[in-house]
Amino acid sequence: KSKEKSGTHYHFFETEMSDRNMESIKLENALYKALDNEELVIYYQPQIDSRSETIIGVEALLRWIHPTEGMISPADFIPIAEETGLIIPIGEWVLKNACKQLKEWQDQGNTSLCMSVNLSGLQFEEDDLVIMVKGILEDVNLAPEFLHIELTENQIIKNTEITMRKMKQLKDLGVKIAIDDFGTGYSSLGYLKNFPIDALKIDKSFIQDVVEDSDNAAITNTIITLAQNLNLNVIAEGVETEEQLEFLLSRNCSIMQGFFFSRPIKAEELEKKYLRGL
Numbered sequence: 001k002s003k004e005k006s007g008t009h010y011h012f013f014e015t016e017m018s019d020r021n022m023e024s025i026k027l028e029n030a031l032y033k034a035l036d037n038e039e040l041v042i043y044y045q046p047q048i049d050s051r052s053e054t055i056i057g058v059e060a061l062l063r064w065i066h067p068t069e070g071m072i073s074p075a076d077f078i079p080i081a082e083e084t085g086l087i088i089p090i091g092e093w094v095l096k097n098a099c100k101q102l103k104e105w106q107d108q109g110n111t112s113l114c115m116s117v118n119l120s121g122l123q124f125e126e127d128d129l130v131i132m133v134k135g136i137l138e139d140v141n142l143a144p145e146f147l148h149i150e151l152t153e154n155q156i157i158k159n160t161e162i163t164m165r166k167m168k169q170l171k172d173l174g175v176k177i178a179i180d181d182f183g184t185g186y187s188s189l190g191y192l193k194n195f196p197i198d199a200l201k202i203d204k205s206f207i208q209d210v211v212e213d214s215d216n217a218a219i220t221n222t223i224i225t226l227a228q229n230l231n232l233n234v235i236a237e238g239v240e241t242e243e244q245l246e247f248l249l250s251r252n253c254s255i256m257q258g259f260f261f262s263r264p265i266k267a268e269e270l271e272k273k274y275l276r277g278l
């Protein structure tokens with residue numbers, strides 16, 4: 001009887017898998033063309049300085065506007081881009097365009113605005129990552145300290161040696177580095193003292209019910225204190241409510257990001273709402 005049951009489960013699992021494979025093969029083929037067809041768009045989400053309550057930077061978040069499927073979330077296509085290696089040209093495109101955009105905004109008078117760009121761990125395995133970043137900064141004529149690279153904990157531990165070397169080289173260029181989704185990874189805290197890090201981003205899963213859930217409050221408190229003691233900036237992501245904001249302010253969290261301030265929006269909208277223009 002139990003054999004029969006597991007047989008059924010297996011069959012069910014198999015159909016579900018092959019449906020998903022079909023779906024991802026279709027997406028994969030479409031993604032190959034997305035870059036050339038100009039279907040990729042960068043949205044920007046403001047990062048707010050807690051003390052001055054002003055915008056100090058933006059995070060570049062990639063969007064895929066599929067001709068028939070509409071907007072596809074990066075959570076759905078970044079994994080495919082990573083499996084196929086497309087993340088390499090796509091990642092370079094994002095970095096280049098985000099830096100160009102920032103330079104334009106700085107030239108319009110937003111002189112100290114920063115740009116955060118998410119990098120995949122796979123990009124850190126490329127031999128020429130640092131040369132690529134350096135080349136873009138030079139082409140765009142952007143001062144390196146305004147570029148902040150975000151990398152998740154799990155991406156770091158996948159390839160510690162190579163990643164650490166590249167992070168150090170990027171730091172030497174003057175670029176800043178933030179650990180994204182901090183607290184959700186499998187790494188030990190020990191790496192914080194060896195890696196050249198400038199900021200921790202508290203994962204939004206902790207912020208989500210930081211006011212109601214004492215465990216999340218404790219974790220958030222601990223991350224903020226850890227960052228302060230290590231002399232790192234700390235950014236709370238996923239701030240959606242005034243209560244969350246108050247909590248974070250009372251703990252001296254230095255930077256905030258979330259729907260409470262703004263969703264990720266198009267460049268033109270960001271300009272109108274948050275930036276100085278010429």
Ligand code: C2E
Binds near residue numbers: 060073118119264
């Ligand atoms: P992430 O870097 O941790 O980005 C934060 C995500 O949280 C974004 O989702 C953002 O839209 C969302 N978010 C911001 N504020 C709030 C809030 O208040 N509430 C909620 N519920 N969500 C909020 P998004 O844009 O869907 O991106 C998902 C992930 O995809 C990113 O997580 C990042 O890991 C990856 N990603 C996005 N763009 C790129 C890219 O250009 N390159 C790479 N390698 N990964 C990217």
Ligand code: MG
Binds near residue numbers: 118
């Ligand atoms: Mg990020």
Ligand code: MG
Binds near residue numbers: 180181204237
């Ligand atoms: Mg994050």
Ligand code: MG
Binds near residue numbers: 181
């Ligand atoms: Mg994430």
